[in-house]
Amino acid sequence: MASQAADRPEPVATSRRSKLTPEREQEFFDAVLQQIRSCGYDAVTMEGIAASTRCSKSTLYRQWKTKPQFVAAALRSSSRVRFAGIDTGSLAEDLRRAAAAAGEGTGKDTGLLQALGHAVMEDPELKCALREALVEPEIAALREILARGVARGEVPAGHPALEYVPAQLFGMLRMRPVLEGKQADAEYLVTFVEAVVLPALGLP
Amino acid sequence: MASQAADRPEPVATSRRSKLTPEREQEFFDAVLQQIRSCGYDAVTMEGIAASTRCSKSTLYRQWKTKPQFVAAALRSSSRVRFAGIDTGSLAEDLRRAAAAAGEGTGKDTGLLQALGHAVMEDPELKCALREALVEPEIAALREILARGVARGEVPAGHPALEYVPAQLFGMLRMRPVLEGKQADAEYLVTFVEAVVLPALGLP
DNA sequence: GTGTACCGATACGGTCGAGTACCGGTACAC
DNA sequence: GTGTACCGGTACTCGACCGTATCGGTACAC
Known part of the structure; x- marks a missing residue:
């Protein structure tokens, strides 16, 4: 599982304010995001996270002040831009790749977006973290792809359909489970x- | 406030198991759906509903066994198909009308769908009620519109884009608030x- | 070896909401 | 007038969860 890098002998640099390794922290983050996806934000409890990661509630509250702050930290840590690095030289092909990439991670980011739905309205920090971690990076990467296509002259600048592309992709990702009860996989999105x-x- | 119809003298038919008038029931339903939209499902309390409608918790629990059942009843009662009755004879115009109609009710059904997001995963009755009340009727009406267009020969049967139209419309409705922070109004959707x-x- | 600082466990206080029980009041049937 | 059945109000039980406090154990520094 973990590579040799996990048990590095060096003291990293000077000292660490926490004895938790970054790997351990990531376990907490994975656990809380997983639970949020499967049960919703409100149903997730700090006790549950502590139990499932075999740490103690004290540890969680020592590192993060409150539950929303903990979740926000988890969101930020899991930021992974899926559309980054797509650049085949053809807009059509780039968009197919993006659709496929979006389909790959189905049930991860999508589930989070769904599960955090309204919880986000009450805690501004959560809202901010969600936008920064999941929404804006993907949108920006997608607009980048479109901008390159325009620059190459494949699509006229200002084409009316351009601005709707990101929302459409995310919309399909989000709505298929609701409308058809099936995940929007890569094949579906590419089609x-x-x-x-x-x-x-x-x-x- | 209340019209004369509220205090009808006739005993309606035989007898009523509840003394609550249908109008009164609808007040409860409106209140709970409104609160769900603005605060989310979990934040809504039976006490809050009772207070805001000036009835007592006892009354709510007498009529409906549990909170999910109460909400499910409210959902079913508010079923109002927005796309029904659109039939201009032109598919393009029908779709513009549908988009406009979808935009009109923005913040009602959309908000509910958002707010109930994951609450629905835990109570099957709620899930069922939500689908029956909000999702399926609209989809069916929209497919009807498309089928008429195909029958008129405006679009070839089996056109690959056909099956995505409902999901597209709902997807935009749902994603614009997330991506741009603005409601998807009629103008936006028609465009x-x-x-x-x-x-x-x-x-x- | 000693000190320090953090971890895990557990127990506790406080709050909040679901659902129940009970009570007085009242509209309607006969 | 009397009975019935329901409404509104309130008080209550019970469980869940947030966040805090306390304590023993241990890894690491020096």
């Missing part, structure tokens, strides 16, 4: 891109 | 339909 997004942009 | 949905279907 969607080819059937709708590319034609709307005037691409082959 | 979306014209920029993406119609071109993808090969309509003018």
Whole structure:
């Protein structure tokens, strides 16, 4: 599982305010995000997290002041931009890749977005963390892809369908489970891109 | 406030197991749905509903066994298909009307869908009520509109973009608040339909 | 070896909400 | 007038969970 890097002998640098290794912290984060995905934000309890990670509530409250702050930290730590690095030189192909990439992680980010839905309205820090960790990086990467396509002249600048592309991709990801009860997997999303997004942009 | 219809003299038919008038019941339903929209499912309390409608908790629990059952009843009662009755004879125009209609009610059904997000995962009755009341009727009406367009020959049967139309519309409705922080109003949705949905279907 | 600082466990206080029980008041049937 | 059945109000039980406090154990520094 863990590589040799896990038990490094060196004292890292000077000292650590916490004896928790970053790997251990990540266990907490994974656990809380997993539980949020499966049970919703309100149903997740600090006691539950402590139990499932075999740490104590004290440890959680020592590191993070409150439950929302803990969750916010977990969100920030799991930031992983899925659309980064897609650049095939063709907008159509880039969009297919992006759709496939979005489909791969289905049930992770999507589930979080769903589960945190309204909890986010009450705690501004949570809201901010969610946007920074999950929403904005992906949107920015996607707009980057589109901008390159425009720069290459594949689509005229200001094409009316352009601004809707990110919302559409996320929308499909989000709505299919609701409407059809199935996850929006890579195949489904790629087909969607080819059937709708590319034609709307005037691409082959 | 209340019209004369409220204190009807007739005994309605035979007898009523409850002395609550249907109007009174609807007040409860409106109150609980409103509170769910603004605070989320978990934050809504039976005490709060009782207070805001000036009835007593006893009354609520006499009529409905539990909180989820109460909410489910409220959902069922508020079923109002927004896309029903749209039939202009032109698919493009029907879709514009549907988009506008969807935009009108923004913050009602959409908010509920958002707020109930994960609460629905735990109570099957709630889940069922939500689907029956909000999801399926709208989808069915929308598919009806599309089917008429196909029957008129405006779009070839089996056009790949057809099956995505409902999800697209709902997806936009749902994602714009997340991505842009603004409600998806009628204007936005109509523009979306014209920029993406119609071109993808090969309509003018 | 000694001190320090953190971890895990557990127990506790405080709050809040679901659901129940009981009571007085009242509208309606006969 | 009397009975019945329901409403509104309040007080209550019970459980859950947040966040705090306390204590013993242990890894590491020096």
